[in-house]
Amino acid sequence: MAAVRRGQGSLRVDLPNAPATPDFPPISALFLIYFDIKAGYTIGWKRSLPGVELEGVVEYKSLPSGLHTVKEDLIYFVHDNHAGLSAFVNAPAAEESRNARMIAVGVMVPLSYGRLGRAWKHAEKLKELANELIKDTTKTEVLEEFWEEHKGHGESPSLETESLSETPTSMQFSPIRTSSGTAKGHSRNRSASDGTALIPPGQHLSAYHPAWSLPHLLETFGPLIFPIYRAALLRKRILMTAHAPVQETCNFIYDVSVLSNIPLAVSDLLASTAPPQRLRPLFSIGVHDIPLLEEDLRAAKAAAARPDTEESDGKEDSGCGWIACTTDSILAMKSSLYDVLITMPPQHSENALEKIWPKIESPQGVEMRATQRDLRRYKALRWGLSRHVSPPRSPVARRGSTESQEREARRASSSSITALVHDPMLDLPDTDSIVEPLSWAALAYSGFMWWASAGEQRVHFEEESDADAALLSGLSISPSTPQTPVRPRSQSTVSLGAREDTSALQEMAIIAYFHRLTTQILTTLSDIVDATDSDDERDDELNPLQPGPNGSQEEEDNNGPAVYVSSADVERMGLDVWSATDHMFIEEVAREYFGRRAHIEGRNVECCGIKVC
Secondary structure: OHHHHOOOOOOOEOOOOOOOOOOOOOEOEEEEEEEEOOOEEEEEEEEEOOOOOOOOOHHHHOOOOOHHHOOEEEEEEEEOOEEEEEEEEEEEOOHHHOOEEEEEEEEEEEHHHOOOOOHHHHHHHHHHHHHHHOOOOOOOHHHHHHHHHHEOOOOOOOOOOOOOOOOHHHOOEOOOOOOOOOOOOOOOOOOOOOOOOOOOOOOOOOOOOHHHHHHHHHHHHHHHHHHHHHHHHOOOEEEEEOOOOOHHHHHHHHHHHHHOOOOHHHHHHOOOOOOOOOOEEEEEEOHHHHHHHHHHHHHHHHHHHOOOOOOOOOOOOOOOOEEEEEOOOHHHHOHHHOOEEEEOOOHHHHHOOOOOOOEEEOOOOOEOOEOHHHHHHHHHHHHHHOOOOOOOOOOHHHOOOOHHHHHHHHHHHHHHHHHOOOOHHHHOOOOOOOEOOOOHHHHHHHHHHHHHOHHHHHHHHHHHHHHHHHOOOOOOOOOOOOOOOOOOOOOOOOOOOOOOOOOOHHHHHHHHHHHHHHHHHHHHHHHHHHHHHHHHHHHHHHOOOOOOOOOOHHHHHHOOOOEEEOHHHHHHOOOOOOOHHHHHHHHHHHHHHHOOOEEEOOOOOEEOOEEOO
16 A cells, blocks of 8 residues: 555646736735934834734834845745735935935735745835835835735635745645545645646746745755755754845745645655644744744643644644744854754855855754765755756846846856866865764775675665665756766756746756655655554464563554664665764654654674674
8 A cells, every 4th residue: 555655656737827917915014114313223104904013023023133234135024924025225324324224115915825925026116115215215105006006905815725826835736646545644735746846838936036046055055955954854943043134044944944845745644743744934033033932932842741642733833843044143042942053154255265164053052964975965966956057147137237246147157157167066165064974883884895795885876876866857857877977068057056047947856856855754764654563463463462562651652663764764765874863863753753763773794793883
């Protein structure tokens, strides 16, 4: 039954035809905030639907600390059941205004339209309004017109009936597996399944869609994207600290939340007590959000105190992890409020001679690194994504670029052309500081395998390469086993930057890659659980009165017998056999998603009956 359930099938995307006019989501609030030298940030103009709170909320959430150091920014935030987006502009002014005039024009959109309520569709107009009002904040007629045109009427669509052709994870994917029963867990939002993400002609992402930043996410984090992805999959509380501007960091928050979705195709394999289908993105937060984080901590403790067999109440996101970014360093000192802290390097570090990687650490200050397997997987993914031309300019860059932005685009274009003559892997920065060193056991095993059977070791690496290539197979790019090109390719580039092609095939390929990786991990564990249950039932039939080794306690505590994960199973999940952190990850996934204890079998070598490693 498990084999049938996991059979690969064709995958298609059913999307409506591209509308003739942009499909803007209705807004619940519109506001103008300006900086007053005496009162600070003040709401100068506002309109909202009944029940939407603005005072004491938007002036803090939409203007994080440090914005006075930048000329413009886009800020995403979440408040109650709404997503917010504000366009910030900082212009020179007279000395009595502290040499700066700062305003922000923002909207709030119901979250029923998706992670951000598709608020990014209003980004371009908000930037136009902000640049117009920075000259004279009294000319609010343009705000009145915008409000009358886009204000919401009636109730928002439910999550089950929404049609979000602009949100990759909300596309109506045909599942790759079928099941006569319903899902074991609670109801979940739709998610992009693993498989080929086909976007019909005419479909495209909006210019300001956060998903455009996915290639840059991989460039920024390198192999570290995998431990971040695993933490998100475990629904940890992830806090990302950065400096202004925050638009890119907010985009990264969206990306990680999308990549760690549970595909719809495997949701029926999970226990009813499994975490929510997606990690809750909070986007930009500040010190004013500390009470919210403390409430979430209390909810998490209450959930941990419930029996494993008891399902949570209807508020499934509360206490089930989140990911957010902040420019307030004081939040990093509140170590009880997060599980993973990501410290982003300052933006000027991009010009450094050596790559400065983000830092990932636990609340206790223990640094988290990528595994050796993560490094090999990242190289394979990077190679696969670099096998097609990636023009350096995004759709946003085509609209109203400044002279400095034009120079930067030309410089990036020149760099991309020059890079065509190089092997893509030669441009990977040094990763020694962010990757776990090879363990002594792994070194000993590798040396023994080379001595005993070099051919077997070569086959092992070939199988691993094939498995990595399979995660991108059938997509818009078709990778073969990663290898060094014999000669420069005219259709290749090392740039993973934003693409001119608005169909976003590369971005969809990245999403599908991580969703396939999630499917690979969960289906492997599900197979192990099914096999363990089958063996246990067979033993019960043979010895109906024979108690287990620990009596009935094991059944009560873990909803079934413990599962044993072999080193071959670890490899099938695409994880590192030698990494203790990957072993802990498997144990947590088994506990959180299947309600089972897992025992991980390490790889070892015996010679003449003596254990070598």
